[in-house]
Amino acid sequence: MRVGIAADHGGFALKEDLVGRLRAAGHDVVDFGADTLAPDDDYPDFVIPLAQAMATGTLERGVAVCGSGVGASICANKIPGVRAGLIHDHFSAGQGVEDDHMNVICIGGRTMGSSVAWDVVQAFLAAEGSQAPRHLRRLSTVTLLERQPTRTNRANDRHRARPTIDRHHPHAFDRRGPAGQIGAPGHTDGAGAVRLHALEPRDAFRSGGSPLAQPRSVRAV
Ligand code: RB5
Numbered sequence: 001m002r003v004g005i006a007a008d009h010g011g012f013a014l015k016e017d018l019v020g021r022l023r024a025a026g027h028d029v030v031d032f033g034a035d036t037l038a039p040d041d042d043y044p045d046f047v048i049p050l051a052q053a054m055a056t057g058t059l060e061r062g063v064a065v066c067g068s069g070v071g072a073s074i075c076a077n078k079i080p081g082v083r084a085g086l087i088h089d090h091f092s093a094g095q096g097v098e099d100d101h102m103n104v105i106c107i108g109g110r111t112m113g114s115s116v117a118w119d120v121v122q123a124f125l126a127a128e129g130s131q132a133p134r135h136l137r138r139l140s141t142v143t144l145l146e147r148q149p150t151r152t153n154r155a156n157d158r159h160r161a162r163p164t165i166d167r168h169h170p171h172a173f174d175r176r177g178p179a180g181q182i183g184a185p186g187h188t189d190g191a192g193a194v195r196l197h198a199l200e201p202r203d204a205f206r207s208g209g210s211p212l213a214q215p216r217s218v219r220a221v
Contacts, residue, residue, distance in 0.1 A: 001027050001028065001060045001061060001125055002027075002028045002030065002058075002059055002060045002061075003022055003027045003028065003029055003030070003059065003060065003061050003062070003063060003125065004029075004030045004031075004032055004050045004053055004054060004059040004061075004062045004063070005018060005019060005022070005029060005030070005031055005032065005050070005062070005063040005064075005065070006031075006032035006033060006043075006046035006047050006049070006050035006062075006063075006064050006065070006072075007033075007034060007043075007046060007064070007065035007066065007072075007109065008034060008041050008042060008043035008045075008046060008047075008065075008066050008067075008071075008072075009034065009037055009038055009039045009040075009041050010043070010065075010066045010067025010068070010108075010109050010110055011043075011064075011065025011066045011067065011069075011072070011107070011108070011109035012034055012037045012065075012109065013037075013109060014065050014107070014109035014112070014114060014117055015031075015034075015063075015065045015109070017114045017117075017118075018063060018065070018114075018117060018118065018121060019031055021118050021121075022121070025122075027125070030053070030058075030059060032046050032047075032049050032050045032053070033045075033046045034046055043064075043066040043071045043072050043075060044071075044075050046064075047064045047066070047071075047072045047075045047076050048075060048076075048079070050062050050064060050076070050104070051064075051075070051076040051078075051079035051082045051084070051104065052079055054076075054079070054081070054082050054103055054104055055079050055080060055081035055082055056081075061103055061104070061105070061124065061125055062076070062082075062084075062103060062104035062105070063104070063105050063107070063121060063124075064076050064084065064104055064105070064106045064107075065106070065107050065108070065109050066106075066108065066109065067108055067109055067110040067111075068086075068108040068110060068111055069086045069087075069106040069107045069108035069111065070086060070106075070108075072084070072086075072106040073085065073086040073104075073106035076104045076106065080146040080147075081146070082103060082104055083100060083101055083102050083103050083104070083142070084102065084103075084104035084105070084106050085100070085102045085104075085105060085106065086106045086107075086108075087105050087106065087107060087120050087124070088107075088108075088111070088112065088120075089120065090119055090120055090123050092120075093105060093119075093120040093121070093123035093124040093127070094123040094124070094126070094127040095127075096124070096127075097124060097127035097128065097129055098127050098128065098129060098130045098135075099130055099135050099138075100135075100138075100139070101129040101135075101139050102124070105120065105121060105124045107120065107121075
């Protein structure tokens with residue numbers, strides 16, 4: 001199988017170990033770096049090219065390693081067509097492919113030993129995506145989100161970084177963000193200088209037309 005792999009300094013040693021194991025197992029490995037251990041390097045510089053290759057179909061699967069796997073998974077999932085999962089166990093490594101069509105596995109070089117990492121990578125590579133209608137339906141809903149980035153972003157942008165004057169704190173900014181962030185209604189920072197308001201997610205969906213806001217019966221399958 002053609003497998004891409006990438007790591008920053010936090011995942012470098014584990015990546016080197018996995019490259020050796022993958023090649024010994026007969027896989028065609030494309031190594032996106034880092035090529036050397038550089039304590040100041042940044043995971044996006046290696047994970048983005050891996051994710052882009054995954055999205056364009058030049059790889060069958062991807063392995064992204066950073067210190068925790070968190071940054072790698074956040075980064076890889078920004079590329080449409082990539083379904084990256086942060087994995088710590090054998091079950092999720094296989095089921096993530098079967099049920100969710102995960103195509104990039106993210107692991108932490110500082111959280112996982114090489115034997116366990118090799119076990120989850122093998123489970124990931126051995127699994128195949130389910131074609132069951134319920135799994136394809138969920139995948140379709142997720143894919144629809146990727147096809148509406150402009151509308152969704154516009155809806156979100158309308159509610160972000162909108163400076164207003166607070167008559168009680170005339171020098172304050174009113175920054176709006178999604179519900180659940182710091183910025184619940186009435187939130188103030190320590191000095192009371194910044195006041196943030198939360199929006200209900202449905203407000204953004206209403207104006208952005210997200211498929212998740214539609215009744216289940218009319219969602220695409
Ligand atoms: C790098 O020190 C570390 O922050 C990075 O590898 C990763 O763990 C981020 O999620």
